[in-house]
Each structure stands twice: as C-alpha cells, then as structure tokens.
Amino acid sequence: MSALLAGEIDFIERLSPEMAPQVAGNPRIRTEVLNNTGSIGWLRINHLQAPFNNVKARQAMLALIDQNAVMQATFGDPKSYKPCGSLFGCGTTMENDANIGWFKAGQNIARARQLFQEAGYSGQPVVIMQQTTSPVMSNSALLIAQWLRQAGVTVELVPLDWAGIVARRARRGPVSDGGWSIFLTWASGSAYNNPITLAGHAATGERGWFGWPEDARHEQLRDAWANAPDMAARQRIARDMQENAWNFVPHVYLGQWFDSAAMRSDVRGIIGLPDLVPFWNVARS
Template identity: 35%
Template sequence: MFRRDLLAGAAAAMALPRFAIAQPAAARTLRYVPHANLPNIDPFTNTAFIARDHAFLVYDQLYGMNDKFEPVPQMAQGHVVENDGLLWRFTLREGLKFHDGSPVRGRDCIASIKRWGRRDAFGQELMARVADMTEESDRVFSIKLNKPFAKMIEAFSKVTTSCLFIMPERLANVDPFTNLAEAVGSGPYRFVQNEWVPGSSVVYVKNPDYVPVPNGTPSMTAGPKIVHFDRVEWKIIPDASTAAAALQSGEIDWWEQPTADLFPLVARNRNITVDVINATGLIGIFRPNHLTKPFDNPAVRRAVVTAVNQMDFMTAVIGEATVPGYQTLRRENIGYFAPESPSASTVGLDRLKKSIDAARAELQAAGAMGSKLVLLNATDLASINASAQVGADLFTRMGFNVEMVAADWGTVVARRASKNPLEQGGWSGFFTFWSGVDHWNPASHASIRGNGANAWPGWPTIPALEAQRNAWFDAPDEAAAKAATTEMQRIAFDEVPYVPTGMYYQPTAHRKLEGILKGQPPLFWNVRRG
C-alpha cells in the first residue's frame, strides 16, 4: 500500500524554495492553487473537474443549484410549461451581457443547449426528446418536446460535468468536438486570455457588467454571485510541499486540495483554516478499457472487484488524519451511487470480498493470468497517483503483468481518448475520482453508462444498464425510480463498467477567508478576507 511519510513531507515543505509569486500581492487579489493544470478552456469538450471549475468563474447558467440540490432561476427569470409538458417557455432576466459587450439573447441559449446536448449524457437525453427550439424574442425562447421531460430544469442546473453554461451564439456554433479557443461568458469574472500560461497560471478579473440575481441567498451555484476580489489568480503548483510552504508563508491564499501528508502540518498554523466544503465526498473508481484485452471479458473485471479493498485505496489517498466535524475522512462499502443519495443501494456489495486468493482463482478460470495491463497514472494529482500505486501493486499480486505509464493529468486525459489496441498506444485502465454529486442519480452519472462508442472513455456496451437508466427517466414515482437504480447496481456489479475503490472527504485549506460556500465545485463568489 502506498503511503507518504508525514515527517518526510513536512521536512520537504521546509526545505524546498518558495514558489515564485510576486510579493506583496494586492489585497484585492485572491491567489489560489487548484488541484490540476487547466489544459483546455472548453467546458463542453473537457469533462475534467478543472475545466468545470474554470467555467463557473466565466459563465453563468440558466438555473443554479442550491446546497439542498434544488434548481433555482439564475439567468432565467422563470419559465412556464404548457401543452401537457410538451412546451416549455423561458424568459431571461433583463440586462444580461456577455464579456464582449453583446446582450444575452434567446438564440445564444438555444445554441448553447444544442452544443452541450451533443456532449453531455443528460443533455443527450433531453435532445432526444426535443422537436424544436425557437427564439420568440431576445429574452424569450421556447423548447417543444415530442415526449415530456420532467427533469428539464434539473438538467439545466446540474453541477456535474458537463454543465450547461451559456455562451455567445458564435462560440456555441463551434463544432462540439472541437475545442473553443476563447472563453467568453456572462459570469462574475472575465478570463484574461493573454495572461493564461498553461502549466503555470490562469487569471480572471472582476466583470463590472455582471448582473447578479436581485434577491435570495448565495447557496452553492444559486443566488446572487457577489465577488469581493478584483482579480483571481490560479497558480499551478504540482508539488504539494511547495504549495504547503507557499500557503504557510502567505504567498497564496487558498490551496484547494492539500495532500494527506501535509494538511495536518498546515492546520497547525494559526493563520490557516482546514475545512471540508464538499460534503458529498469524492468517489474513487478504476475504469477498465472494455475494448482491449483482458478487460473486454466481464469475468476478468469481476475478478478485480473481488480483490479490491476500498479502505486500502482510501488510506493511501487521505491517510488517517481527521478535520473538525469528521471522525474519519475515509469510507468503504461504496457501490455505484453516492451513499447519501436516493439512488444508493446495498445490493451487490458482497462482491467486494477483499480477497487476492479468490481473485487469482477467478483470473485463472478466465484464462487471463499473466495478461498485460497498461495503466495510465496522473502523477501530478496526489489522489490519483496514490490510487494508481495501490492498484498497480494489487494487479501484480493478482497475477497481471503491469506496465505503468506516468504522465501529467492533461496527457492522461488526451491518451485515454484513444481506442487503439495496447500495441498501438492504447491502454488498459486508469484511476480517477468523481464528486459524490456526480454519482447522485443516473442522469449525472457518466461512468455507469453502457452506451458503447458514445460512452465515457472505457466504452462499455451494457444494454441492460441503459434499459434501467431509461426506466429511471420514465419512472412515475420515487419507488419506481429506486427500483431502477437498485437494478442498475446489480447489473453493474455483474458487468462492471468500472470498479468502485471507495470514498473520501477532501479537506481544503485557506488563510483568513470567509464566505466560502459549501458544495461542489469550489466557488469564488461570496468569498472575502476575514
């Protein structure tokens, strides 16, 4: 099992030179270290959390979501539903403008919905029911359906990738499989294109033309988005010890994801607060490539489920330390839906036997003993790197021939898009994490899809999963919806679209900041200096 040594990490934090940041920083500048580099600024083509987090500064949504997971009008003033649910008419708030000075119009919303609906699983479900979308005036647009879709507003307000962000029509008309070269929204911050240095820094400045919701209370992505900083600077610091030292010295204000070995150290600094802002946690998964051997065989995928000890993975990721309000930051017995969600079930959890011997026997019976695995590992993300180290050791003990490919997260994201066989640059699997809210229900849960070539990388073809997902969308009541998700979990443990590796709560650390909103993603409005 992979663990960092706490004392060694602390010593390294003191020994390494400070990260080079201009001093002193302006009082109205927020300096932030995100969990990863931002390699791509398109929020629809890039499903990585870092792209979504970037997008929430730049763009706004038609509907926000509060911390009770309730949709709330945001850019939209409201809507009406007519014709037995087949006609939805939306009215935009007055005065909304994009960063290029152009007004936000109904045609921009329609084009954005179309582009998003080509890439996002929830959006695809909606677009399959859309007969027509029409701009009735600059501030009013309508959506005609050929089949009722009660979850329309839930789709528009979701915070899981990819979120529906509204952009100018000229950008929304760009092919949804081509990355946007500029980021222009109507959100509370403007992206400073000429100060973006991939791998080093990202800069945003306050949008003086932003029109907040006129009333209500800020809650997650809903309510008035009032910003208290003129400038937000993201500093990309892959080395955790360097980030810890920068936070302690006051060179940065906020470190999104302090690592398990270092957050107890920074917490001892009286000027630093360590807290958990995402109460839905982060769920780990191992994603096998269903197109390449040996994981094209469900028996081999089931053998991995048999071997996995989720607590081993989560201890490697977050350690045994705690923060106020949490007796432990680790959780096991995690299935295919977030444990607090209405979709959660205990069905199939007995498949997690934590047994290498039983897994080896299953692997032998499947004729896969000694099979080569090419594992992709993002070494610049501590949680993924720790999971990959535990996983590589586990797979080796099971009897696989393991080759680890180490790279930065952006390179992993690019390579995992390849459907080539192993000998032509393909891959066998990778480890990653999703927020608990991403696994809240089938609509937001990209990694449980079984829609083959259109699925998230790994491309499982599991028609039975898709059938139950459709049953959930069409469920007449909560009992029917729960029956569908319970059956999805049973099928998932049998067919294994991915392997759940546990769940943990990620602390965040900051210096004298107030107003950080609870929820997901990390948000930059309402935040002020204490």
C-alpha cells in the same frame, strides 16, 4: 499553504493531505469539509480488449481492490476518506446496498486470481496508465499494479501526465497497438448520483465513454430512471441498476475522499456545496 499561514491569502479550496498537519492546532487557521459527498476515484477498464472483455476478469477487479489501502496510501487520516460500494457514491440520494457482497467481503487476491483464470487469462500484458501529476491517482496505480501482479497478472505501468492519458485513452485497440487496459480518474461524489449526466455511467459500448462498457439491461434502467415520476421511484430503479451493474462491472471504485478547505479563522460566510464555493457573502470578522 505558506501564503495562508503568513496571512497573504485567506482561503484555500482544497488542502493537500500532506499539508494538513501544518495547520492542525493552529488557532489562526480553520479547516472545514465543504463538499460532503467528496470525490470518488474510479478505475476505467477497457471492455473491448482482453482480458477485460471477459466479465470474470472485471469481477476479479472487484475482489482485488482494497479501497481502504488505496485511500490510506494518499490521505493518511481515516477521517478524510471512506470506502464506498455503491455505484452512486456514498452519502448521495441514490446510494444503496444492492449486490455489494464483494465490497463487504473485502479484498481477496486468491479469489481475483481464480477469476482471472476463469476468464481464460493467458499472461497478456495489462497496461495501466499511471497519472503522475496526481498523487492519489499515481499512488493508487502503484497499489493496483502490485495487487494485479500478486494475482498472477502481467502488468505494465505507463507513467503519463493527464494530457498524455486523455490522448491515449481514446485508442480502442489492443495494447500491442498502443492501446490500454486501465486508467484512473476521479469525479465529484455528487456526480455519481446521476446515472444520466455522468458520461461514465453509460453502458452504450463504443458509443459511450472511455472504457466502453456495454449492457442492454443497464441502458433500459437508465431510461427508466430518467423517466421515473419521483425520487422514490428513482431510488428503486437505482437499486436495480446497481444490482445489475456489479454483475457486469462497468468500472471499479478506488474510494471516496473528502478534501478540506483551509481558511483564516476570521473568515465567515463560506457555504458548503458540492463542486463550487459561492463567495458572495464571504467576509472577515
């Protein structure tokens, strides 16, 4: 940021939220959201181990999380984030509102507590891998730990860097054997739009991505989506997929945020695309 302010560099792809006030009102610097589908944080839960091998415990997580609060903790400015209840991300072609009663109802910790009780939760520790190298992931983990405790869950926060998380998340066993219950990560908003290419959209059990959700209906719908003849058919299947998904809860979302790029005011020709910035036609006027 200092280099941009001093004119030593012309462009920063992602402006840290805490740096935004430094450039606000500065006529030499322009900010712009280039990726309109932003990024979506998600919480992967271990479907193989208690308590989240019980669907009620996973549904409790939907009631537990206040996406606004999670986003506020890191991004501050409400213009830079929004809560999102769609399985396919918001602002995407597959976005829909099927089965998002939990999202409209908002956070309900009493309901989460009740669902954990219905899941037969008996005080076993829930291990959250807290990614300390990412402010949004680290802050989110702290909030989720606090809400889980309010819902009567015993929580153990394990601070790790990303390399530590990717090693530990491969362990499928119980937390007593070095396993885990929850980890947090994120992907580009546009990635969620495609239930085939995003590995985390699969529900193929232990053959699938970390967290290992399993649901036969979900997999049938993914096949149908891949073979659908046109966009309209895919959107219909996406609705069915979401209707089913928010019942068995493959994962939980933390919110959607929109990083601004920051550039010198005289930089021209930047094209906004999800996930990449083409520079071939960029110039200074």
